[in-house]
Amino acid sequence: MSEDTLFTKIVNREIPADILFQDDRATAFRDIHPQAPTHILIIPNKPIPTVNDVTEDDEAVLGHLFVVAAKLAEQEGISENGYRLIVNCGNHGGQVVFHLHMHLLGGRPIGRMVSRS
Numbered sequence: 081m082s083e084d085t086l087f088t089k090i091v092n093r094e095i096p097a098d099i100l101f102q103d104d105r106a107t108a109f110r111d112i113h114p115q116a117p118t119h120i121l122i123i124p125n126k127p128i129p130t131v132n133d134v135t136e137d138d139e140a141v142l143g144h145l146f147v148v149a150a151k152l153a154e155q156e157g158i159s160e161n162g163y164r165l166i167v168n169c170g171n172h173g174g175q176v177v178f179h180l181h182m183h184l185l186g187g188r189p190i191g192r193m194v195s196r197s
Contacts, residue, residue, distance in 0.1 A: 084127075085179040091125045100155075105141045106148050108184075117187025118156045118163070122148050128180040131169040149184050158186035164193075 090097040091107045100120060101108040111119040124141045128134060134142065146165075153159040163186030168175040 086177055087121075087123050087179040087181065088127050091123070100152060101148055105144050108148055108152055111183070115183075116185040116190060118153075118158050118185065120152055120156070120184040121181045122152070122184060123179060123181040129178040130175060130180060131167060134180070145182050149182060152184055153186065156186065162186065164190045 086095070087107075089095045090099070090109060091102075093099075097112075098110040099107060100110065101122075104125065106122060106124055108120050108122040111121050122145050124138070124145065126138075126141065128138060149165055150159070153163050163184060166183040166185065167180070168183075
């Protein structure tokens with residue numbers, strides 16, 4: 081088993097977080113540095129460091145993350161106008177916590193996906 085991450089500690093409720101959803105496969109909580117009115121992180125409870133570490137055994141749980149995202153978007157009232165889902169991978173991809181996670185962002189127009197700079 082890999083080293084505990086900040087997110088593992090949230091899953092285990094060892095540190096506080098505004099948890100919006102949790103089951104045996106996934107946990108979702110509000111980002112402490114939101115980049116949009118709605119900014120939720122959705123993570124597999126099993127620590128997977130990056131997308132590069134995903135195996136075929138992870139397919140079901142990763143699909144479950146999308147189901148959870150859709151339910152949370154509906155609950156947050158952002159499903160009708162739309163939202164963005166982001167998964168960063170590695171340093172160049174902007175990944176900060178090496179426990180795979182999906183960002184659910186919405187509540188306003190998000191803008192361009194990638195700047196040209």
